[in-house]
Amino acid sequence: MSSTSGRRRTRGESLSAAVLAGGASRRMGTDKALLELDGQTLLERAIVAVSNVADDVIIVGDRQPYHDFGVPVIRDSYPETGPIGGIATALQDAQHDYVLVVACDMPFLSSWLLSAMADVPRDYDVLLPVTDGSRSSQGQQRTYETLHAIYHRRCLDTFRRRIELGERKLVNGLAGLIVHELSQEWILQYDPDFDSFVNANNQEEWEAAVVRRRSRSAGVEESG
Secondary structure, three states: OOOOOOOOOOOOOOOEEEEEOOOOOOOOOOOHHHOEEOOEEHHHHHHHHHHOOOOEEEEEOOOHHHHHOOOOEEOOOOOOOOHHHHHHHHHHHOOOOEEEEEEOOOOOOOHHHHHHHHOOOOOOOEEEEEEEOOOOOOOOOEEEOOOEEEEEOOHHHHHHHHHHOOOOOHHHHHOOOOEEEEOHHHHHOOOOOOHHHOOOOOHHHHHHHHHHHHHHHHHHHHHO
16 A cells, blocks of 8 residues: 555546445444434434535435435445455446545545545546555554545445455455555644544444544533
């Protein structure tokens, strides 16, 4: 994975976006996409955030309530394969070659950060934020934010092959692709609290997200 150089993106260049909502929400015990924060479901919050930078937005994961959000709903073509299957589905169904992918359980997506990512020169297969620290599921010293990234349609064949081989870990599917990493220092310019990468996979994480939101709201009121 390395930084690359190439042509500059001009504003207005087309970008698709996909919100992945195909998981079974087993750890949450209820459909996490439909949990509400500040009167909006997590799914709606994600759609609003990505709509600020993309002119083609889809939901990957076909459940009846998702059809009420005003964007196309796409059935996952690779069920039970995790995020790599959801991203492959997005790449084959999106209108444009570059697809911004986010998860439905990210309550605090930043339009500022997403816009900055959309403006990075498009000379990559994957534009990938990388934060310090590790997650046990990735087994790395850094965290690759694969569910807050931009993918080119060129990745599709690679991901399909990985799925056929039984590979479910998305980070392993990046081998051989041109990956432009966005450093933690770069991210800090646009999201100094790393709110964008908070997710709510289970009840404990959801409660922590609610507390985080209330704390921020209280801080705003006090400063006002």
